[in-house]
Amino acid sequence: MSETVVEVHADPSVLAQVVAARLVVKLIDAQAARGTAGVVLTGGRIAGAVFLAVRDLPARDAVDWSRVDVWWGDERFLPTGHPERNETQARAGLLDHLPLDPARIHPMPASDGPDGDDPEAGAARYAQTLAAAAPGTADLPHFDVLMLGVGEDGHVASVFPEHPVGYETRPVSAVRGSPKPPPTRVTLTLPAINTAEEIWLVAGGADKARAVGMALAGAGALQLPAAGVHGVERTRWLLDRAAAAEVKPTFRSLR
Numbered sequence: 001m002s003e004t005v006v007e008v009h010a011d012p013s014v015l016a017q018v019v020a021a022r023l024v025v026k027l028i029d030a031q032a033a034r035g036t037a038g039v040v041l042t043g044g045r046i047a048g049a050v051f052l053a054v055r056d057l058p059a060r061d062a063v064d065w066s067r068v069d070v071w072w073g074d075e076r077f078l079p080t081g082h083p084e085r086n087e088t089q090a091r092a093g094l095l096d097h098l099p100l101d102p103a104r105i106h107p108m109p110a111s112d113g114p115d116g117d118d119p120e121a122g123a124a125r126y127a128q129t130l131a132a133a134a135p136g137t138a139d140l141p142h143f144d145v146l147m148l149g150v151g152e153d154g155h156v157a158s159v160f161p162e163h164p165v166g167y168e169t170r171p172v173s174a175v176r177g178s179p180k181p182p183p184t185r186v187t188l189t190l191p192a193i194n195t196a197e198e199i200w201l202v203a204g205g206a207d208k209a210r211a212v213g214m215a216l217a218g219a220g221a222l223q224l225p226a227a228g229v230h231g232v233e234r235t236r237w238l239l240d241r242a243a244a245a246e247v248k249p250t251f252r253s254l255r
């Protein structure tokens with residue numbers, strides 16, 4: 001039975017530190033249980049703060065980074081190395097500072113990749129990469145933890161409210177006409193996201209309060225994609241006080 005946990009921390013800086021510490025421990029536990037670990041990253045401001053916090057955490061050396069698979073939940077479809085790509089942010093903030101196995105870093109396709117400026121082909125290529133790493137005939141590898149930011153409108157990864165991507169059943173989709181720039185993206189879809197053992201929705205700031213409150217109150221997934229996210233074992237909402245302002249008291253498990 002999957003559980004939902006809500007944690008509320010003092011401010012965005014403490015929140016990023018807590019997520020970083022949790023991530024290190026989660027990867028250590030996954031490696032102890034399975035030998036390897038799979039993490040799915042996201043983009044946005046809070047993800048950027050988490051990357052820097054992991055980079056600066058001495059306990060990060062307890063992870064065997066050479067046995068961590070790094071995936072992305074979504075990507076802005078731009079040329080490799082573009083400063084707005086989620087991959088670029090993650091590499092600069094964290095990945096370049098870790099002894100990872102380059103073969104285990106799996107960025108989503110870029111607009112200057114083998115398929116050119118064709119996000120549908122890029123999405124299909126990423127689906128193949130995922131399937132190639134999956135056990136047996138599964139479509140997706142094991143994701144120990146999948147991190148998400150939450151948009152002011154309730155989007156997660158690049159699954160936006162009332163957008164056709166909300167109906168997509170394939171694991172990876174191209175997204176055109178994203179309301180958050182840049183307009184063209186590639187994303188894991190909700191069915192793929194929901195295969196993760198744990199999903200962490202990380203949100204800080206008052207502008208997230210309404211979306212977070214509505215998602216936890218049971219809004220519809222098409223209208224508010226964050227409401228449609230459920231980890232197989234656990235869905236962990238990691239919030240700061242401002243983002244948690246509209247969460248009903250029954251959900252506030254900490255502080």
Ligand SMILES: O=C(O)[C@H](O)[C@@H](O)[C@H](O)[C@H](O)COP(=O)(O)O
Pocket residue numbers: 042043044045046047074075076086148149150151152155156157158180
């Ligand atoms: O590509 C992106 O922008 C994201 O993956 C997106 O889903 C992000 O995580 C949220 O919009 C929250 O972003 P902030 O933390 O910046 O609010």
